[in-house]
Amino acid sequence: MGNLLAMKGVKKVYDTGMECVAALNDISFEVSEGEFVAIMGPSGSGKSTLLSLLGGLNHPSAGSIVVDDIDVYSLSVERLADFRREYVGFVFQSFQLIQYLTIVENVMLPLAVSTIPRAEKKRIAIDMIDKVGLRSKTLRLPGELSGGEQQRVAIARALVNRPPIVLADEPTGNLDSATSQEIMELLGSLNDEGHTIVIVTHNPDNLREVHRCIRLRDGRVQNESIAHLANGIKAEEV
Amino acid sequence: MNLYNISFNNLRRRKAKMVFTVLGLAIAISTVVTLITVSKAMNAEIAERLDEYGANIVIVPKSDDLSLTYGGMAVSGISLGAHKIYEKDTDRIQGIKNRDNIKIIAPKLLNAATIVQRNVLVVGVRFDDELALKKWWRLTGRRPGVNHEAIIGSEVRVKLQLGLQQSFDLRGETFVVAGILEPTGSQDDGIVFIDLKQAQRIFGKPGELSLIEVAALCYDCPIEEIVRQTSEKLPEARVMAIRQTIESKMEAMHRFEHFSYGISIVVLLVAALIVTTTMTASVNERTREIGVFRAIGFRQTHIMKIILSEAFLTCLIAGAVGYFVGVGAARIVSPLLLMNGGESSPLMNYPLLGGSLALAVFIGILASIYPAFKASRLDPTLALRAL
Structure with a gap:
């Protein structure tokens, strides 16, 4: 499979006013279509910054990010929003569901600005909710669901636009181990269906489903590993 | 689900804030409606009683x-x-x-x-x-x-x-x-x-x-x-x-009209300020929510539409409430100000109702442009920093 995503010499420096802090330094890697990649590293290593850059939320100080032959950061602000809508599905650690919208409305959110007829939007959203196993709870509010269920809704929302890439920032960070396992299995099954998934995680248990692990330290890629954890084999350095 | 659903649902959720905004604007609109209604009634009375002022x-x-x-x-x-x-x-x-x-x-x-x-x-x-x-x-x-x-x-x-x-x-x-x-x-x-x-x-x-x-x-x-x-x-x-008699009456009337305009402008400015403050506070409270909208691909213009739609709906309600309160107040005030006891103004004055709604929406939208602009310019990474 060809490369879907490529980072080349990406650098991100935050100017605090007092000093310049380099969050990422000369990051280069590629993600192939259909790959399931984990980004690991200690706190402050730049994982979340890296994910936000991949998702078109943040501008790099240097370097380029190319997704599906689109130089992401050459796009205008509004086109960058279109890019996020069409190419990226975000899953956040604390779910970030809109509390005053029902489950089905939350899942329909990315479709809100599309020209698809309302009934069709609803059908797509319900299909997606069905896929994450919450068909019976479409009209509930997020507050009425457990953490694991809310994360399933967030995953359904991330996928409803059928984006080529799903970016998940600590998707199991707020969940117990059993629920974390369920969520990772769900992401694994979605990956099996062809979705390219990049997750940021602290938890080595989450590596069972991933194909490759990129370890960051101090804003640099420390190493890349091929994960065979599904077979009980430790990550193999490449 | 579309942008207007989001606005509508948010208003339903934040009823207290909406009521506060509606009240602020409705008071202003009702003041304007009352002053206009009373002014008109006074004009009508002057017209009706010109002959009573003599030759x-x-x-x-x-x-x-x-x-x-x-x-x-x-x-x-x-x-x-x-x-x-x-x-x-x-x-x-x-x-x-x-x-x-x-x-x-x-x-x-x-x-x-x-x-x-x-x-x-x-x-x-x-x-x-x-x-x-x-x-x-x-x-x-x-x-x-x-x-x-x-x-x-x-x-x-x-x-x-x-x-x-x-x-x-x-x-x-x-x-x-x-x-x-x-x-x-x-x-x-x-x-x-x-x-x-x-x-x-x-x-x-x-x-x-x-x-x-x-x-x-x-x-x-x-x-x-x-x-x-x-x-x-x-x-x-x-x-x-002999213009003196009429002109002195009309001069008094014009002075009342000018006073009414002055009061209306001040009250509308205060209302606009209330709308701006409330909407800005609402935007600040919804920073993360707006960050999510931006992250999932809403354009800046979409965010502005959401905020301005909320303002539109709120102000439409304020305009209607303000109109009816204003007409009611005019019915109470007119007898105190008019010599003929104030003939009861009609409850449904459609041009005035239309004007009230238009004025409320105009003021509300104008006052919400800054908060909406601010919301649309929120950096999604800053908005999502707490994630």
């Missing part, structure tokens, strides 16, 4: 003589003029193009006479027209019904020691006091009013007039035009508009 056109014979004064206005020489005006001229006035605007024609013959050894101004009038013209007259006794009856001013009563039903001699003829005017504060207090025909006969001026007072309804018509048309019909007379 606003005076016709006197053309003359080069020095003027005498009547009611604070210049009246050309009463008896020495080269030209004269006659009672039949009143019919010619009725022939002008704007005759529909002519409400009352009150001809008069003025003469000095000695009554009870005092010099008094005796004015011959048509009592029906005179009483119609001077609605402010308060009469003790009754209006003269037969010949040789008179109305005397309050000052005449005191100085000539005349009471009701007492008689007096005028050029050898006996007149009875049928009515006495309560003090008017005008020249009428010192005048003896008798029937015009009798005055013409007694003073030997059959058909002659000293002046004609005309009450024209000129609230929405140019009084100068009526004066011009009358002048054409009566070339031997001098036709003058």
Whole structure:
């Protein structure tokens, strides 16, 4: 499979006013279509910054990010929003569901600005909710669901636009181990269906489903590993 | 699900904030509606009662003589003029193009006479027209019904020691006091009013007039035009508009209108400030939510649409509430401000309702542009930093 995503010499420096802090330094890697990649590293290593850059939320100080032959950061602000809508599905650690919208409305959110007829939007959203196993709870509010269920809704929302890439920032960070396992299995099954998934995680248990692990330290890629954890084999350095 | 659903659902969730915004704007709109309604009612009352303010056109014979004064206005020489005006001229006035605007024609013959050894101004009038013209007259006794009856001013009563039903001699003829005017504060207090025909006969001026007072309804018509048309019909007379009375009333009205506009502007500015503050606070509270919207691909214009749609819905409600509260308040206030007790304004004044809604939406949208702009410019990474 060809490369879907490529980072080349990406650098991100935050100017605090007092000093310049380099969050990422000369990051280069590629993600192939259909790959399931984990980004690991200690706190402050730049994982979340890296994910936000991949998702078109943040501008790099240097370097380029190319997704599906689109130089992401050459796009205008509004086109960058279109890019996020069409190419990226975000899953956040604390779910970030809109509390005053029902489950089905939350899942329909990315479709809100599309020209698809309302009934069709609803059908797509319900299909997606069905896929994450919450068909019976479409009209509930997020507050009425457990953490694991809310994360399933967030995953359904991330996928409803059928984006080529799903970016998940600590998707199991707020969940117990059993629920974390369920969520990772769900992401694994979605990956099996062809979705390219990049997750940021602290938890080595989450590596069972991933194909490759990129370890960051101090804003640099420390190493890349091929994960065979599904077979009980430790990550193999490449 | 579309952007408007998001706005609507958010308003349903934040009822307290919406109620606060609606209240702030509704108070302003209701104030404006009340002031407009009361102003209109006052205008209508002025229009309706213009005739009650007395004459606003005076016709006197053309003359080069020095003027005498009547009611604070210049009246050309009463008896020495080269030209004269006659009672039949009143019919010619009725022939002008704007005759529909002519409400009352009150001809008069003025003469000095000695009554009870005092010099008094005796004015011959048509009592029906005179009483119609001077609605402010308060009469003790009754209006003269037969010949040789008179109305005397309050000052005449005191100085000539005349009471009701007492008689007096005028050029050898006996007149009875049928009515006495309560003090008017005008020249009428010192005048003896008798029937015009009798005055013409007694003073030997059959058909002659000293002046004609005309009450024209000129609230929405140019009084100068009526004066011009009358002048054409009566070339031997001098036709003058007395603008003073109406203008002072209209000036008071305009001052009230200007005051109303001033109050309205201040109240609307305060309301706009409330909307801006509330919407900005709402945007600040929703930073993460807006960050999520931006992250999932909402454009800046989509965020602005969401915020402005909320403002639109809120202000539409505020406009409707403000309209009904304003009309209700006007119904309460009008009787206190208007002489006629304030005729009840209609509950459904569709142009005013439309104006209220439009004004509320205009103010609300204008006041929400900054918060909406601010929301749309939120950096999604900053908005999501707490993730």
